[in-house]
Amino acid sequence: MFRPEKMREVYVLGLRKDREDILKKIQQLGTIHLKKTDISDLNETPSELIHDAVQSLEQIREIRKLFRDKTSIFGKKTEKVKIDETGDAAFAAVSKRYIGRIHNSAKDILKSEKEFEDKRKAIEKKLDLLDHFRDADIRPESISDNRKFISGLGIVSRDNLKKIENLCDYRIADETEEKAYIIFISKKEDWKKICHIIDRFDTDEKSIIECIRDLRKDLEAIEKQITYTDESAKEIRKEKAKILAYEERWKNIKARLSKEKLLGRTEKTFVINGWIPSGNLGKLESIENIAVFEGRSKTEPPVKLDNPSFVKPFEKITKWFGLPQYREIDPTMFIAVGFPIFFAIMLTDVAYGLILLTASVFAYFKTDDEDLKALAHILIISAAATVIAGLIFGSVFGNFWGFTSVLDALRDPIRILKISLAIGLVHINFGLGLNLYSKIKEKSKDVLEPLSWFLFEAGILAAMIGTETIRQIGYAAIALVFIYRLKDGITGFLSVPSFFGSWISYIRLMALAVATSWLQFVINMGVTAAAKVSIILAALVFVFGHLFNMSLNVVSAFVHSMRLHYVEFFEQFYESGGEEFTPLKNEKKYSG
Known part of the structure; x- marks a missing residue:
């Protein structure tokens, strides 16, 4: 463990x-x-099956483009499909026929979708362009070419208007900050000089209104074709569960065959x-x-990692930093204790805790994603701890439904500061204790490294509260630690102020607790003021104000709880750098 x-x-x-x-x-x-x-x-030719696996997985990757799941991450549970446990060769034969047939259909659908989408965008672009000329009095014959002149509609950058002044006549039909929509006429010899500047649009000798009408008809036809194509795609989407099961089987085959080279x-x-x-x-x-x-x-x-089920989700936080080395202490259990406590102190409100708890429980039971499930588990424990912290701080939406309790973040910031520093000192020393334990167990010569910090702290304590003799001993202990640290040169000397920096970093517990409470206080004042104008306005200020404050501080509490472990705690004993255990195994998420 x-x-x-x-x-x-x-x-x-x-x-x-x-x-x-x-x-x-x-x-x-x-x-x-x-x-x-x-x-x-011995040299051995790779199995033909590995080529089949690569080809089939590539085809399935193309097919998956049609799935385009728009469902929420809290959608229905993953549907499993039973695949006959036949031999690889028999499965490959069946799969290649099935996946090949669907892939051909999917390829045609994807090609059609792209063509139709490109056409739709082109038509919409033309309609948008013509809209700028709708109110202009333009006759079709006035924008048609002849032997001597080029005329038509065009778009030109406002910066380039001066460049075309002497090469064509134009009238601005509409303009924006960056572009001008013009009706122009130019001599053919001059047109060659400005054709790269003007983005010309051809109306096929129709009026603007006729062009718009015809383009809208074309757009309706394209929309019908897109709808028809989507119906064909829906037929393939009905096969999604089976396709994913086949993909999983192929991935398992590929994983096994790729290991043969070892x-x-x-x-x-x-x-x-x-x-x-x-x-x-x-x-x-x-x-x-x-x-x-x-x-x-x-x-x-x-x-x-080997942890109990209720601690296992916290392994995610450990892995985000880096796995321990094989003979190193696994910090996951300590994170599972420290993280919710730090989170709760920083969020510190009964109502916020209950809202987060409800949302996390809902997410835990609705999602099928393992990472989201682990995150929800962490938040459930942290939210429950927040409710307890809220009771200690007497905070329910701040002072809105507050009650007298042991602590008050608004009135007792100094007490909370002292508690935060005390927690930090315990946390850091616990890390040093783990370091000392590891050094002793490994029979390391560096056992003095963590011991020197204990001596340093004892020396400071003796110098502060001891008798004259005890104080002298304390000063001597501090001096010894400084001398010991000088073995690492300037880096060793700077580790002393760095130690204090790590300790002071725990002030963030107090800072975020007080920040949460003060923001709640301001929001509640706003609710009181809004109530004089309208109950509905007061309700809106209350709901959106507290939702904003809660969201902001949930993220802050999560990030800073991780930081206190990653930087201040891990610095005392944890190196990380282990290689993850990745066994050859069958995945069974989609196939029964």
Whole structure:
């Protein structure tokens, strides 16, 4: 729980004729992180199936363009489709026919959609252009070409109007800040000099009104064609669940086949080298027709975090910073405790906590996305902690329905400041304690690194509150720490003010708590003032004011809670840099 799951290096030996079957079983087991063997292998032509997988996945990628899901992230749960567990070759034959047929239809639909969309945009652009000439008195014959002259409608940049003055006659029908819409006539020899400046529009010797009428008819026809094409696309969208299941099966096949390059081979045998969690070794050994040997590699094993289910979502926060190294302490459990507390202190309102709790519970049960589910879980715990903090601070929409309690962010900022600094001191020292524990366990020579900070703090405390003798001892302890720090030169010396900087950073707990409360106070004053004008206005100020304040401070509390862990807490003991445990396994999100 406080360290990554223990790993064993294994070598799996089998006969080459059983390789495909054994690799499938290992993929079904889903517990081995494969790595390249140091055993020389024979050259082998890649399986034809890998080419089929790449081609089919590319076709499905094209088909997926038609899905264009407009549903919310809180839409219906993922529908699973049962795919017969036939052999890869049989599945490939069925899939290529099915996916190939749909891909051909999808390709035609996508091509038609693009053509129709391009036509629609072109027509809409012409209509927009003609709208600028609608009120101009223009006869069709006045904008038609002859042997000597070029005439018509055009768009020209206002900056270029002076450039065409001596080369054509024009009248401005309409203009904007950047463009002028002109009716022009020019000699053919002059037109060659200005044709790159004027964006000409041809009306086919029709009146402006006739052009607009005909273009609108064309637009209606295009819209009907787009609707018809979309109906065809809907038929393909009905197959979405099945297509996604086929895609998942192909991805599983590709994942397995792509790992074959990591295997060691001889003429009659093959060997797999990888890492497996210790608890799963027995399951691996139960696979038939293999021999399993434990390795003794000096390379660092991959990292698989091992936490209880209620803590597991907080692994996201750990991973955003970086996984621990294999022999390093996993900070996830400490984040699961510290993060909600910091979040609650900064948001600190019963009503805000209840609103966030309701929204998070709704999101948790409605979404099927794993990342969103984890985020909702984190917010549920943080929101519940916020309700408790709100009771301690006596805040329900600030002082709107407030009550007397232990603390008041408006009246007791100094007390909250002291509490914030006390929490910071505990948090930092806990990190130093973890550092000391790790150094002792590893029998490291750097054990004095965390110990020096404990001595430094004890020296300051003794110098502040001790007797004369104790104070002298405290001064000596502080001096010793400074001398010890000088071993790292100027960097070591600067680590002392940096330590205080980390501690002072926890003032943000107080700052955000007070900021939330003061904004609530201002909003509530606005509600009181608005109530004298209108109850509806007061309600609008109340709802939108508190929603804005809550949204702003939920984001701030989340970000600053992470920062206090990433910068101030992790700095004391955490290095990160571990490689994630990524076993060869079958994904089963869409296929049953």
